[in-house]
Amino acid sequence: MLRTGDQYRNSLRDGREVWIDGKKVKDVPNHPIFKPIVDIRARIYDMAHEEKFNDKLTYTDEKTKEKNCVGSKLPKSKNDWLVKREAIKIITYEVGAIVTRMGDETAGEMWSLYDGTDILNEVDPRFGDNIANHIQKVLKSDTFHVSANTDPKGDRSKLPQDQDPDMLLHAVKETDKGIVVRGAKYETAAAYANQAFVKPTIANWGDQKLSNYALGFICPMNASGLKHICRSGFAGKSNPEDYPLSNKADEIDTLLVFDNVLIPWEDVLFYQHTKAATFIRGTLHRYSALAFVERILHMADLMIGTALHNVRQTGLEHQQAVREKIATLICYREGIDAHLTAAITNAEESPAGLLMPNQSFLYTGRVHACSQLHKMIHIAR
Incomplete structure (x- = not known):
C-alpha cells in the first residue's frame, strides 16, 4: 500500500494528546510548529505516487502485487540496499532538507528483531x-513508524527499580488483554508519527534474569494514557530567509509519558527477560545505522555546497588555505561514502536470511561520520 500525503495528515487527527510551549495542540498537521515538518513528510508520501519518482521510491510485492515503499522493504540483495540509498538521496534533494526521521531507519530496527526471533523464542516463545x-x-499500511529510544537520565549505577518508580518505563501489571506500562521515553518525531517501537531500558540489570523494566512493544501514538510533551520548535520564530532549514525541517523532540498505558499482547515483542533486552540493545542498529549514516553523507554534501558558495562569493576559492579546508570537507564526505559502499559490497546473510550490511564497515563509517561531524561544521563556518 502507498499512502498519500493527505491520508497521512488525517491519520494524525486521531485524538492524541500533544503539548508544546505549555499548550495542548488541537490539530497537529496545522499547528505552526509542526506544519512545516508534517508537510515535508506528506510530500514524501505524495512523491511515491508521481511518475517522476514512482519507480525509484516503490517496488511491487511479489506475493500481493501491491506497490509498497522501498524504505520498508526487507533487504535481500545488494541491489535492495543500493535502491534504498538512491531513494534517500532523491527524497533529500526534492524536499531540500536533511530529514533524519522518515520511517525507513526505524523499520530496520524491526528487521534486527526478525533476525533474533530464534534467540528471543528460546528466552520466551x-x-x-x-x-x-x-x-x-x-509494509502493508505504509505507516509512519518511529522508535521511542532514550530514557530520562537517572542514576545508571543503580538498578531501574531503585530509582524514581515513575521515571523509567516498566510494566505495572498484567491483564488478559495485555500489559499496563508506566514511565517515560524520549523520541524525535513521535508527535507526528503513527506508531513507535518502544525499546528496552538501557539498564544495569545486575544479576536479574527477570525485570518488569525489560520490555519492548509497538505503541500507537494516540494510545489512551500517552502524553507527548514536546520541546519548543524553531519554525516561524525567525525570518525564513535567514534560517531556511530550521524554519522548514525542525524535527521536534518529544518526552513520551506513559501513564498506565495498556499494550495488547499482540503488540508486545518481548517482556521481562533481561537477556532478551540485552540482546536487542546489542543488535538494534545492524540495519538502521545505514540509513542514518546516509543522511550524514548528505549533510556533508550540504556543507560542501554551502562552503563553495561562500568562498566563490567572496573570491577566496584560489587561496591555498581555503582550498585545503574544502578538501578536508570532501575527504570527510568521501570517507562516509566509502564505508557505506564497502558495507553493502561486503554484506552478508543474516540469521533470518536478510542481507545485512558488513557490520565492521558500517559501524566504522558511523563512528567516522558522527565523531568528525562537529569538526566539519566548524570548518564550513
Whole structure:
C-alpha cells in the first residue's frame, strides 16, 4: 500500500494528546510548529505516487502485487540496499532538507528483531509471531513508524527499580488483554508519527534474569494514557530567509509519558527477560545505522555546497588555505561514502536470511561520520 500525503495528515487527527510551549495542540498537521515538518513528510508520501519518482521510491510485492515503499522493504540483495540509498538521496534533494526521521531507519530496527526471533523464542516463545506480523503491518499500511529510544537520565549505577518508580518505563501489571506500562521515553518525531517501537531500558540489570523494566512493544501514538510533551520548535520564530532549514525541517523532540498505558499482547515483542533486552540493545542498529549514516553523507554534501558558495562569493576559492579546508570537507564526505559502499559490497546473510550490511564497515563509517561531524561544521563556518 502507498499512502498519500493527505491520508497521512488525517491519520494524525486521531485524538492524541500533544503539548508544546505549555499548550495542548488541537490539530497537529496545522499547528505552526509542526506544519512545516508534517508537510515535508506528506510530500514524501505524495512523491511515491508521481511518475517522476514512482519507480525509484516503490517496488511491487511479489506475493500481493501491491506497490509498497522501498524504505520498508526487507533487504535481500545488494541491489535492495543500493535502491534504498538512491531513494534517500532523491527524497533529500526534492524536499531540500536533511530529514533524519522518515520511517525507513526505524523499520530496520524491526528487521534486527526478525533476525533474533530464534534467540528471543528460546528466552520466551510467546511473542515471536508478533515481530513478523508488525513488519508486514508496516509494509502493508505504509505507516509512519518511529522508535521511542532514550530514557530520562537517572542514576545508571543503580538498578531501574531503585530509582524514581515513575521515571523509567516498566510494566505495572498484567491483564488478559495485555500489559499496563508506566514511565517515560524520549523520541524525535513521535508527535507526528503513527506508531513507535518502544525499546528496552538501557539498564544495569545486575544479576536479574527477570525485570518488569525489560520490555519492548509497538505503541500507537494516540494510545489512551500517552502524553507527548514536546520541546519548543524553531519554525516561524525567525525570518525564513535567514534560517531556511530550521524554519522548514525542525524535527521536534518529544518526552513520551506513559501513564498506565495498556499494550495488547499482540503488540508486545518481548517482556521481562533481561537477556532478551540485552540482546536487542546489542543488535538494534545492524540495519538502521545505514540509513542514518546516509543522511550524514548528505549533510556533508550540504556543507560542501554551502562552503563553495561562500568562498566563490567572496573570491577566496584560489587561496591555498581555503582550498585545503574544502578538501578536508570532501575527504570527510568521501570517507562516509566509502564505508557505506564497502558495507553493502561486503554484506552478508543474516540469521533470518536478510542481507545485512558488513557490520565492521558500517559501524566504522558511523563512528567516522558522527565523531568528525562537529569538526566539519566548524570548518564550513
